[in-house]
Amino acid sequence: MNLINYDQFKVAYLQKIAELLDQHGYSIRPVVIGEGLSLEKATLDLGDKICHCIDLQEIYSDYCKNARPMFSIVKDTLDCFREFGTVQREQVECIESVLACVTNFEKSKEILRGKGIPYLAVGDMAVYFRFDYELPFGGTMESIVTKDHLLKWKFSAEELFNIVRQCEAQKIGACAYDWVESLQPYDFGHIPVIARAEDIYNAPYELYGLNGAGAILYPEVLRQFEEAFHERVIIVPYSERKAAILPESRIQDMWVQRKIREYTEDTDARLFLSRQVYSYTEGKFYRLKGGIEQLQAVIDQKLETTMNHEKTLVGKKQSR
Structure with missing residues (x-):
């Protein structure tokens, strides 16, 4: 067929x-x-x-x-x-x-x-x-x-x-997939949760809802992530149906960086939403300078540094 x-x-x-x-x-x-x-x-x-x-x-x-x-x-x-x-x-x-x-x-x-x-x-x-x-x-x-x-x-x-936008998370059908790192370096798992503070912990999520990525517009939703993360919330709205929601510190994780890059590059052009990256802290929604290009540049630099470090370690082992 x-x-x-x-x-x-x-x-x-x-x-x-x-x-x-x-x-x-x-x-x-x-x-x-x-x-x-x-x-x-x-x-x-x-x-x-x-x-x-x-x-x-x-x-x-x-x-x-x-x-x-x-x-x-x-x-x-x-x-x-x-x-x-x-x-x-x-x-x-x-x-x-x-x-x-x-x-x-x-x-x-x-x-x-x-x-x-x-x-x-x-x-x-x-x-x-x-x-x-x-x-x-x-x-x-x-x-x-x-x-x-x-x-x-x-x-x-x-x-x-x-x-x-003052509606509660449950009334707008806000849901999320918890990103779970697997044993394979280029793979990860999903655990679905409802966007409630008691279900969220300090981890990256993929947020969506009845209104697609529109769930990121609701302060009640973002506030619950901020309370669970205990730090600034980073928002990458790569698709009109979904957005990545990350604790700021978790951007340092290599597997998280790989998933951000994969999502932003693989999203169908018909569903593409934004080249911007946003943050939410203390009730305020901010646009970060540089957008996704700068974020990807940082990710690329860190990936290259890590790969070079791994090559150096392999070279040292082989020379022994």
Whole structure:
């Protein structure tokens, strides 16, 4: 089975959903929430109602991993739409359901402006907003916050941001993978945790959430890492879906340096978020000078020094 790329998959997937809906006599059509942004979700256009949404990146990853036929994938999608039912749009599109998300500003600015999506520039990132409504028995309904919503609420984008970013970690689905060094020098393990202070200790993490890397925008989330680390928090937002969260002292660890370099270099261009590196300390979010280039230069220098040291030790042993 010849796999296709993400964009080709998306077109074929949506077309097959439309075909099956036609076969069953439905005139409704599939649509993409956040078209062109990294957190693309597939759903149905139901007007005043909203139904469950499907994460297109997760569906595509499953397709690549298991090489499933398109018909099987689409059938499961329609079953999900049917299983979780619908919710009135006004029930979903309320301030209590808003999440702050991030995207790379340069590659997303035309989409944000063209579709009337409010945003704030933060370095080379853009903050925008999504509605995320989860049913108690499962199912997630989403849509995008537009300028019309801000006019209705009489808020600016900055005022809305200051309101929603006060949410607790649990309410925004903030989770993390604890990086665990393995016995192999070029490998490491994962231990998933919920971003709660009692679950975190002095180690690097990979942070994500319902809003992707947008979890780094919430002071409550970063404060919990600062309390657990007992030192300055370093943030490397390499992907729109994930960000590395590190105690400042752990940047000295060779295996951590290798993972940072690997992540920043291997992230798909479509999911690329930022070339900046940030820190969080005493309730303040700072951008560090030099960004990822300077961080990588430091890492390269340390790796070279270590390798030269290892070669020297080997040479001394061989000369004995």
